């Protein structure tokens with residue numbers, strides 16, 4: 001298993017800055033009229049391209065799509081598959097972590113994924129998918 005604390009250091013500060021900017025812009029465009037909790041996410045893909053997304057809520061609350069999954073859908077639609085880094089931004093005192101559903105969806109498109117949890121004040125907390133989702137269920141588990 002990859003280093004739980006420091007996989008974010010594999011990504012340059014310049015790249016994290018680019019991801020922060022993309023995620024913050026996507027957050028501004030999030031559609032969250034019900035919770036008014038705007039979230040932005042930006043993914044660096046192995047291609048080098050960055051894809052971002054905001055949360056997209058629905059009057060049928062359970063149909064809501066989180067920012068992280070919105071970014072994944074955008075990346076897949078753009079032809080990208082493997083993710084190298086994720087930054088998530090919220091307007092909270094402490095940066096918030098991706099929800100459980102998003103952790104599972106991110107797992108489909110990455111091995112260990114360096115993750116930066118950020119807030120609009122500019123705080124950044126490093127973590128990784130290995131730390132947030134140990135003992136993952138994946139494609140290999142479907143082999144009978």
Ligand SMILES: O=c1ccn([C@H]2C[C@H](O)[C@@H](CO)O2)c(=O)[nH]1
Pocket residue numbers: 032035037038039054055056057064065066067068097098099102
């Ligand atoms: O990691 C998370 C957690 C929540 N949300 C969204 C879903 C919903 O629109 C709002 C409140 O839960 O925040 C995300 O986008 N990502």
Ligand SMILES: [Zn+2]
Pocket residue numbers: 066067068069098099100101102103
């Ligand atoms: Zn989520």
